[in-house]
Amino acid sequence: MIGEPQQLDLAPWIKRFPGEPGTATIVFPHAGGAAAAYRNFARALTAHGVDTFIMQYPQRGERLAEPPAESVTDLARDMLDAVDWAGLGPVRLFGHCMGALVGFEFARLAEQRGVGVRELWASASQAPATVAGSSPVPTTDSGLLADIVDLGGTDASLLDDEDFLELLLPAVRSDYQAFNRYTCGREVRVAADIHAVGGRSDHRVEPDLLRAWECHTDGAFTLTMFDGGHFYVDDHLDEVAELVSCT
Template sequence: MSFAPWIKYLPGPHERRRTAATVIFPHAGASAAYYRPFAAALSAAADTFTVQYPQRAERLHEPAPQTVHDLARGLFEAGPWSSAAPLRLFGHSMGAIVAFEFARIAEQNNVAVQKLWVSAGPVPSHIAGLPELPTGDEELLADLADLGGTDPRLLADQEFAALLTNAARCDYQALNRYSCDATVRIRADIHAVAGRQDHRVDAASLRRWANHTEGRFTLSFFEGGHFYLNEHVDTLASRVLADVC
């Protein structure tokens, strides 16, 4: 079995001893292409995969998953992840939840997860208690503009905005249906990371990720907002590869 063509693979330097492969899980509305610079930085030292969600790019016409768990299950079933294990998972924003669910499924199937990096992501057991994310076109665009990370000129382009809102709506709907019990834990260590000026997450909420691991929990910050990672691509990649907190 080979990986689905929509899983973007960048091989690491195979002349070295193989280390844990990194799997990137994008934020809501994003395509795998958004994370190309980060994936390239990670692949300098290890195999790197970036997953593509339905309803965008080459998966544009695939049906949207009903739940985050369905999304994670589809991503897990899209390739022989045991052949790339151990895995290092990195999810940003909503991608942190998708990566968490992917980790649960991987561990249930005896695929080793070395570490889960949750970047600016809401805590699984607290999502059901949060206000629902918007799904109307205007509200969605306003929410995406508030988050940052997308060039305002692109948001003003009707064709691009239509594609973006459709993808984000599908992701938001799946997240609105999500719930996770406070007792659910993975075996892998969890490291939470975010921007110091992120108005969507804070240190107190990020520390609650500690409740979802049986392993070690660590936390760190970079300067910047919700999309801090765009300003710290190389440094963040180096820390992930070295598992430096």
């Protein structure tokens, strides 16, 4: 049975799915992703007793009118400033794709402030130190559309909807620009354990890029692979939720 969740003054752009006290897990969406895309995952986590918080980045949902963040670190700082996370005990972080980089920067900043972070689940994401040496992601409309199609995970019929694209493309562009500006040295580490997770058929984030996360932790490191592509989580909601909740 889920106990009474701690009462928090949350901004409307933070979506909470209450679970057991002491299990706070913060979910950071992928580039261009809205909080709504992670509702099913949050429900799966809650079924395992996890107190789940999904973050919403600027340029979408309730934050549509807000200016984009200049950097991945700015996004992380925004998320850290939003709640008294220290009052929830050591937290878990789960970030998908660019969200894992946001989670890493969140962990780094949190440690500087004395906020406990137990572990970071880096899902379908290249390690921070590999970003600067990789090719920049596109930011033109045509390039963004091609990249979205290549990654999968978006209903193809929606990509023919001009109103949907009018909302989607600015959000993706702002996140991609933040990603392109990101740099991090191999020497930058966090105390939290890092667990890399990916899809065996993900042609964008291969196992070597996931393994590179190991250099960024002073704690434990694990690598877990599931069948599927870049958005493998959608096909393994309960299995991933169980994995995250059992540590």
